Amino acid sequence: MFKFFKRVSTVVGSELNAMVDKAEDPVKMLDQFMRDMESDIREVESAVAKQVANEKMLKRKADDAEAKVEKRQNQAEQAVAAENEDLAKRALEDKADLEQQAGLLKESWEQASKDTRELRHKLDEMKKEYQQMKLKKDSLQARAESAKTKTKMNRTMSAIGSDESKKGFERMEEKVLQYEAEADTSEDFTHENRSLDEEFDQLNDDDNKVDDELAELKKKMGKE
Known part of the structure; x- marks a missing residue:
């Protein structure tokens, strides 16, 4: 009891x-x-x-x-x-x-x-x-x-706050940086290709301009 x-x-x-x-x-x-x-x-x-x-x-x-x-x-x-x-x-x-x-x-x-x-x-x-x-x-x-x-x-x-978590964040940060670098490289390559084409276009424009001026000069001098 x-x-x-x-x-x-x-x-x-x-x-x-x-x-x-x-x-x-x-x-x-x-x-x-x-x-x-x-x-x-x-x-x-x-x-x-x-x-x-x-x-x-x-x-x-x-x-x-x-x-x-x-x-x-x-x-x-x-x-x-x-x-x-x-x-x-x-x-x-x-x-x-x-x-x-x-x-x-x-x-x-x-x-x-x-x-x-x-x-x-x-x-x-x-x-x-x-x-x-x-x-x-x-x-x-x-x-x-x-x-x-x-x-x-x-x-x-x-x-x-563990080392493993920090390393995980660092790895993800490196990947992001890598993605950004790849994006920048791709953009530079595209820009380079575009610039080369533009140079040839400019060259063609310059040649056409010279031809036009030469024709105009001949016409003026009666050399046609």
Whole structure:
């Protein structure tokens, strides 16, 4: 009974952190801790309910015994008044037995009442501890999730900044530069070919111009 509270009732702060550090999944472990504590609390609540019922039963029996003692006392007095000593004597004898029973029942009820108070106090402590653990769990879960996120980010950043990644970027940069150089070379070659053609076109234009001027000069001098 109360297996989990016996095991972790003194586990707080760094001790709980240490338990979480050893777990494969801290979030799942913390949830399991809370379920175990809830189970123990339900057990204590059930025990308290039974103890309260037992206490009430003993109180009722003790009150009934006290009432019978008082009744026998009144009956003994009534018998004495009626000068029936034998009846009075029997009433007093039964009263003595009832007083003994009432005393035992009262002791049992007082012990039951004490046990009930202790169980209720224990239940209150367990509920308070549960709330503290719940707050601790929420905090640790948030920290665990934050740590996972940071680890993932750090690994990603590390991969981005690694030598392999840098070499990969450098290789891509070299390829781009090579593509650009090939494009420039192709453009220069095209320009060279175009310039050669233009020179011949210009040469043809110059030859045609000279021929035209020569014809014009002959015509002018009447040498046609």
